[in-house]
Amino acid sequence: xxxYNSARSILxxxxxxxxxxxxxxxxxxxxxxxGDQQPNPLGLKVLRAAxxxxxxxxxxxxxGIAPVSAIGFVVAQCLGASVxxxxxxxxxxx
Numbered sequence: 456x457x458x459y460n461s462a463r464s465i466l467x468x469x470x471x472x473x474x475x476x477x478x479x480x481x482x483x484x485x486x487x488x489x490g491d492q493q494p495n496p497l498g499l500k501v502l503r504a505a506x507x508x509x510x511x512x513x514x515x516x517x518x519g520i521a522p523v524s525a526i527g528f529v530v531a532q533c534l535g536a537s538v539x540x541x542x543x544x545x546x547x548x549x
Contacts, residue, residue, distance in 0.1 A: 457532040460485025460514040462495040466502065467530060473507045482526075488514040 457464040464483035471481030485492075492514035502509055 456484055456486070456517075456529060458485055458487050459492060460488045460516075461492055462498045463532045464530075465494045465512055465514070466498050467532075469502050469507050469509060469512065482515075484515045484517045486517065488516050 460483055464485065468481040468483035471479050475481065494512045494514060499509060499512060
């Protein structure tokens with residue numbers, strides 16, 4: 456998670472999915488992604504150069520990720536108010 460979901464969290468999602476080899480399903484999201492926001496091209500270039508398959512890399516909001524009850528852990532690059540609100544929902548989920 457990060458604010459715009461254009462670089463750091465997308466890199467983390469791709470790396471977790473690649474290294475996890477199906478044991479984990481990574482998602483990334485932002486508290487304030489812009490409607491026309493695209494993933495950072497340099498970040499995508501680095502992932503491709505490392506041989507990481509990029510399936511569905513896009514800048515998502517929190518609404519675009521898995522149901523809160525399916526989230527096992529959260530990695531946050533910044534702790535803005537909306538990220539804190541999502542973390543609270545994750546912690547309260549059954």
